[in-house]
Amino acid sequence: MIQLRDIHFGYGSQLIFNGLNLSIEPGDRLGLLGSNGCGKTTLCHIIMGLLRPKSGEVRILGETRTTESDFAEIRGRIGFLFQDSDDQLFCPTVIEDVAFGPLNMGQSPEEAKKTVAGTLKSLKLSGFEDRITYKLSGGEKRLVSLATVLAMNPEFLILDEPTTGLDEKTTDRLIENLKESSLGYMIISHDRDFVKRTANKLIHIKEGQMRAANLDGLEM
Amino acid sequence: MDMEEFASGKSWVHNLDPRVKIVVTLVFSVVVALNNHIEMTAISLILPAFLLVCARLDFGKVTERLAIVNTFVLFLWLFLPFSAPGETVYSIGPLTIQREGIYQAFLITLKSNSIILMALALLGTSQIFTLVHAMSHLWVPDKLVHLFFFCFRYIHVINDEYHRLSNAMKMRGFKPKTNIRTYRAYSYLVGMLLIRSFNRSKRILQAMRCRGFKGKFYILHHYEMKRYDYAVGSSSLAFTILLMVAK
Numbered sequence: 001m002i003q004l005r006d007i008h009f010g011y012g013s014q015l016i017f018n019g020l021n022l023s024i025e026p027g028d029r030l031g032l033l034g035s036n037g038c039g040k041t042t043l044c045h046i047i048m049g050l051l052r053p054k055s056g057e058v059r060i061l062g063e064t065r066t067t068e069s070d071f072a073e074i075r076g077r078i079g080f081l082f083q084d085s086d087d088q089l090f091c092p093t094v095i096e097d098v099a100f101g102p103l104n105m106g107q108s109p110e111e112a113k114k115t116v117a118g119t120l121k122s123l124k125l126s127g128f129e130d131r132i133t134y135k136l137s138g139g140e141k142r143l144v145s146l147a148t149v150l151a152m153n154p155e156f157l158i159l160d161e162p163t164t165g166l167d168e169k170t171t172d173r174l175i176e177n178l179k180e181s182s183l184g185y186m187i188i189s190h191d192r193d194f195v196k197r198t199a200n201k202l203i204h205i206k207e208g209q210m211r212a213a214n215l216d217g218l219e220m
Numbered sequence: 221m222d223m224e225e226f227a228s229g230k231s232w233v234h235n236l237d238p239r240v241k242i243v244v245t246l247v248f249s250v251v252v253a254l255n256n257h258i259e260m261t262a263i264s265l266i267l268p269a270f271l272l273v274c275a276r277l278d279f280g281k282v283t284e285r286l287a288i289v290n291t292f293v294l295f296l297w298l299f300l301p302f303s304a305p306g307e308t309v310y311s312i313g314p315l316t317i318q319r320e321g322i323y324q325a326f327l328i329t330l331k332s333n334s335i336i337l338m339a340l341a342l343l344g345t346s347q348i349f350t351l352v353h354a355m356s357h358l359w360v361p362d363k364l365v366h367l368f369f370f371c372f373r374y375i376h377v378i379n380d381e382y383h384r385l386s387n388a389m390k391m392r393g394f395k396p397k398t399n400i401r402t403y404r405a406y407s408y409l410v411g412m413l414l415i416r417s418f419n420r421s422k423r424i425l426q427a428m429r430c431r432g433f434k435g436k437f438y439i440l441h442h443y444e445m446k447r448y449d450y451a452v453g454s455s456s457l458a459f460t461i462l463l464m465v466a467k
Contacts, residue, residue, distance in 0.1 A: 050426045072434065080430045086377050087423040090370070092349035099440050104432030109440050132347075134376050152431060 001026045001156055001184070002047055002078070007056035009042065016042055017053070018208030026156070030186040031199030033213055038205045040188045041083065044158050048080050061155070076105055079154030083161045085141035086134070094120075094136075094144050095129040101152040119151040123177055139170030146177065157185035163194050226277050226344040232452075233275035234345045237445055238354035240453040241342040248460045249335045258323070260463050261330040267459050268337035275345050282340060289336050293329050300325040348372050353439060366437070374424075378417055385409055 002024040009017040016039040024030065034040050045051040046058065049071025058065050060074045082088045091097035098119060099112040107115060120126050123143055136144060142162065149157065163171050175197050178185065189195050195202065204213040227234070252264050272282065306320030343351060352369045356362065386409065396402045425433075 045426070048426075048430055050429070072429075072432070075430050076432045080427075082423065082427050082430075084423070087420065088427045090373055090424055090428065092347065092373065096349075096440050100428075100433075101431035103438035103440065104434065109438070109442070112440060134373070148431065 001028075001061065003057075003059040004043075004046070005057040005059070007046065007058070008054045009039070009046065009051070009056075010054065015208060017056075017205075020056070020205070020208060020210050022203070022210050024156070024186060025184070027184045028186070029184060029198065029200045031195035031202045032186055032188045032204065033190075033195065033202060034205040039208070040205060041160055043205065044080060044160055044186075044188065047158065048075065048078065076101060076152040077155050079149035079152060079157045081145055081149050081157065081159040081162055083164065085138070085145045088145040088148060089133040089136075089141060092132055092134075093129070094125075094131045094133060094147075097133055097144065098147050098151045101148060105152060115151050115153075116147075119147045122180075123147050123150070124173075138165050139167060139173075142166060142170065143173065143177075146174070150181075154183065157183050159185060159187045159189075161188055161190070163189060163191045224347055225281065226275070226340065227347045229276060229345065231275045231345075232448065233271050233341060236342070236345075236452060237443055237449040238346050238350045239357055239443065240445070240449050241346060242351065242354055242358060244453060244456045244460075245338055245342045247457060248338050251460050251464050252331055252334050252338075255331070255463065256327070258327055258330065260466060261327060261334060264334045264460075264463050265330070265337070267456060268334060268341050271341035272337060275341055277340070277345070282337075285340060286333060286336060289332055290329070293325075293332055296328055297325050300328075353441065354443070356437075356439065357443065362437070370421075374417070374420070377420070378413060381416055382409075382413055385412060 002022070004020060004022040007017045007020040008015075009020075020043070022043075032040055032043070042051060046053055047060065049058075049065060049068065052066075061077060063070070065071050065074065089097050091100060095113070095116050098116040099109075102112040102115045103109070116129065117126070120128055123146065125140075125143060125147060128140070128144065131140075133141070133144065142165075146162075162174060166174065171191075171194060175194065178198055185198075187195060187198055202213040204211055248264075248267065252261060255261050255264070301317045301321035302315055304318050304321035304324055306318040308316045309319050309322070310317045346354075349369065349372075352365055352372075355368070356365045389405065389409070394405060396406075
């Protein structure tokens with residue numbers, strides 16, 4: 001599904017990835033760990049084509065992706081949940097925000113409304129359609145953000161620190177939603193407990209390379 | 221900070237088609253602003269007053285909003301009566317109060333209140349985003365519409381960020397004084413807000429691209445003009461045109 005081969009990347013003179021390799025299969029449920037600044041978010045941005053590596057190959061859904069239009073094809077098929085929900089939710093009402101992706105992918109307004117209703121229902125957010133996005137609580141924002149990603153019917157999810165700022169109850173709700181879906185995903189998180197409950201395989205980035213990891217022997 | 225405090229009510233004024241609201245407010249404002257007759261300007265107040273009553277807005281809050289506008293008008297009252305040429309009504313030492321000045325100040329007061337009340341009654345009773353949509357339906361250039369919309373959407377976020385930073389400054393014992401150090405601290409604060417807003421705008425664009433944004437916004441709700449939209453719209457415009465012709 002996603003293959004990264006020999007990725008080199010750095011900001012200015014600061015080297016982040018030094019020959020990083022990663023292979024993700026469709027049903028994988030990965031937890032990505034690593035210390036602050038080791039490049040977890042950068043890695044996701046490389047997969048989504050928001051950043052381009054200095055060298056190395058990015059293969060997603062069977063094809064090598066290099067240009068913006070290559071990546072435009074996969075966005076939506078690979079759903080990406082941003083760290084800060086305020087970055088993700090930019091429309092005033094929930095219904096418009098959730099419909100944004102489906103409309104971009106060519107659904108008619110009527111189809112998009114159906115998609116929104118279905119997605120919100122699956123996340124137990126029915127009735128949120130006309131709520132104002134910036135007036136939602138932190139937890140609600142995160143769940144609605146997830147809805148905006150799921151509405152595009154992705155084949156794989158990437159979640160960047162999904163539990164930051166969430167209380168236990170909302171975290172439980174998020175876990176429940178993830179477990180119920182049949183989607184594969186990769187979760188970046190510092191929350192060991194959350195990772196333990198959602199991932200079946202752990203990896204971490206160390207010295208610019210990808211390593212397998214387990215929860216107990218992990219350096220964080 | 222609630223900029224949409226009047227938008228949540230329920231009345232036929234709230235439910236009017238936003239395009240009608242924008243067009244009526246615009247035409248009314250231009251006509252009232254260009255009117256130089258005190259009687260006509262006073263009569264023009266009837267329409268916004270009627271709409272305000274129908275929209276059942278909180279009288280106290282409306283007065284609060286008006287007070288803000290009238291602070292500026294107050295300054296006019298401080299200067300205009302003394303500076304316009306014409307017949308002297310009263311003199312205090314070297315200062316003389318002129319009839320023409322009082323007339324002008326009174327006219328401006330009526331005009332500005334009439335226009336603001338109209339904007340409150342019609343534009344204030346819609347969600348900003350509804351108005352943004354209506355603007356794009358009224359062939360306002362896309363770039364302007366998006367600029368307006370993103371300003372509104374993120375002003376809250378930037379406001380929160382400002383409060384976080386300024387609270388953090390207070391927590392560390394910062395007390396503003398009239399000195400270079402204070403000015404420097406404030407300039408850092410403003411600079412930091414600019415940089416953060418810039419970075420945030422980049423992240424928002426990234427998030428939009430991840431959801432398939434290719435430079436075009438699609439509109440989910442389309443408006444349909446109902447019979448009463450036509451009725452209210454045309455009678456308001458008729459009233460406005462009458463104001464213009466009657467003088």
